[in-house]
Amino acid sequence: MFYTEKRDGFARLGVLELEEKIRTPAMLEGKSLEKFDFGKAPYAVKKLFPDVYERLKPKGDVAILTGISTMMPKEINDAFSELRGTRAIFAVACATPLNVSTLIYLGADLVDNLMAIAKAYRGIYFFGDFEISVEKLERFPCNCEHCKQQKIKELKKEDVYEIVAKHNSEVLRQEVEKCRILIAEENLRNYVEAKSKLSPELTALLRFTDFEMQNCFPRFRKSTLYFTSQESANRFEVRYFFQRALECYEPRTKALLLLPCTARKPYLASKTHRAIRSAVKVNVNEIIISSPLVVPREFELLYPAVNYDTPVTGHWSEEEIDFVAKWLRKFVEKEEFEKIVAHVEGGYRKVVERALKDFEVVFTAEEGILSESSLKKLKKELEGYESFDLFAEMFTHASRYQFGIEVNGVAKGKYPEIELIRRERIARFDLRYGNLDVYGEFAKEILRSGNYVVKIADFEPSSTIFCAGIEKADEKIRPNDVVVFYNSQLYGVGIARMHGKEMVEAEKGVAIEVRRKSRF
Numbered sequence: 001m002f003y004t005e006k007r008d009g010f011a012r013l014g015v016l017e018l019e020e021k022i023r024t025p026a027m028l029e030g031k032s033l034e035k036f037d038f039g040k041a042p043y044a045v046k047k048l049f050p051d052v053y054e055r056l057k058p059k060g061d062v063a064i065l066t067g068i069s070t071m072m073p074k075e076i077n078d079a080f081s082e083l084r085g086t087r088a089i090f091a092v093a094c095a096t097p098l099n100v101s102t103l104i105y106l107g108a109d110l111v112d113n114l115m116a117i118a119k120a121y122r123g124i125y126f127f128g129d130f131e132i133s134v135e136k137l138e139r140f141p142c143n144c145e146h147c148k149q150q151k152i153k154e155l156k157k158e159d160v161y162e163i164v165a166k167h168n169s170e171v172l173r174q175e176v177e178k179c180r181i182l183i184a185e186e187n188l189r190n191y192v193e194a195k196s197k198l199s200p201e202l203t204a205l206l207r208f209t210d211f212e213m214q215n216c217f218p219r220f221r222k223s224t225l226y227f228t229s230q231e232s233a234n235r236f237e238v239r240y241f242f243q244r245a246l247e248c249y250e251p252r253t254k255a256l257l258l259l260p261c262t263a264r265k266p267y268l269a270s271k272t273h274r275a276i277r278s279a280v281k282v283n284v285n286e287i288i289i290s291s292p293l294v295v296p297r298e299f300e301l302l303y304p305a306v307n308y309d310t311p312v313t314g315h316w317s318e319e320e321i322d323f324v325a326k327w328l329r330k331f332v333e334k335e336e337f338e339k340i341v342a343h344v345e346g347g348y349r350k351v352v353e354r355a356l357k358d359f360e361v362v363f364t365a366e367e368g369i370l371s372e373s374s375l376k377k378l379k380k381e382l383e384g385y386e387s388f389d390l391f392a393e394m395f396t397h398a399s400r401y402q403f404g405i406e407v408n409g410v411a412k413g414k415y416p417e418i419e420l421i422r423r424e425r426i427a428r429f430d431l432r433y434g435n436l437d438v439y440g441e442f443a444k445e446i447l448r449s450g451n452y453v454v455k456i457a458d459f460e461p462s463s464t465i466f467c468a469g470i471e472k473a474d475e476k477i478r479p480n481d482v483v484v485f486y487n488s489q490l491y492g493v494g495i496a497r498m499h500g501k502e503m504v505e506a507e508k509g510v511a512i513e514v515r516r517k518s519r520f
């Protein structure tokens, strides 16, 4: 029996119940491998000779994936796609410190140290991510209990291989342990992207995997999104943000102001944006240009806009300008603005010029966006526009984005700690996750809409709702989503730990962490 405790994309923290409980992802070794049937044919045989594979395939409760080290990136991606489900996946005899985080990212719950040992007996020593021939070493560079920095020439050859095998297994075990922590921290993706830069094959594998947009990927997460590679813009959260923000964007004013991004997030809490606002009364819609994000101000408290980091060098590549310009244009086209003011310079200006070449755009920045003359010019261009309740719009846009409903109220508070009030607080922004947390009447409106709603059996939930207690769940639900659960007596707000379909299908596992509940 296998069950999930926390999901992050295809990766998950789980428990495999054999004779003892194994917390996954895990590296298995020695006797624990005897409990599995590995079958007589590697997985690759399935494609060429499906009938043969059917007869020779492994049996048991765990999905066994053999032969990965002989497969091409696309085949590996396809094999994981076929095997994903409620069973644990065991990627057999292929894990190394370099590839294991990617295997786990793809959905491997179990790996073993067979490749680590096989490499050891071929004289290959794991030096972090790198593999080095043991013959090139004078002494073991590691101080683990097996290596102890011993001089290699003074050891017998068979002892050297045994030490390398134990050391290699230890390095791999640590790497698997690291992945467990990274999943708990919701930060595995940044790590996998960085690792993929050490191997074209891993990069190819990641690119194939990014084509798959499945419900197990969260929209909101607590880790900072790093735009450090070409693959970063392919991340699910980024693609979702662009699509969803574009669907939900409803500008209100006749004029539009374009601004550059800031290092500090949310942008409005930055010195630069505050300085602009203290000099100029901004009563119009704003879109903030970053790379690769484009963020209408209304969405700046949502993930990933609220929590990302991108390298700023002042140099914009042609691809970067193209990508950002394409999205900027789509957002601008949502409304027929009478006036577009761009308070930008350098690469940001290039983006605006490319995106809006057939629009009339007033550029107001000269010699720095905070210079006296720039701000004076900007002030003049923005004068005369009627007032616009930005904070209320932030809540309206976030509720549309997150729950697909329109919820109104009065927005109050000191930015970014703002709340939506109707008699009492009904929503606030959770800045850690970059989404809305909801209370009382807001939760009831979600309940009426049926979006992000979970029906549970008639029991009094405590801090965790397990899959066994789930009767129905909206299939739109993704891990980390704020959900509203209910039964005949009560309703409450919680955080999904898996996707909606999985909550219903899995017999066991953590479905929802409860934040609050009330009686009807």
Ligand SMILES: [Zn+2]
Pocket (backbone or CB within 6 Å): 142, 143, 144, 145, 146, 147, 148, 167
């Ligand atoms: Zn060692």
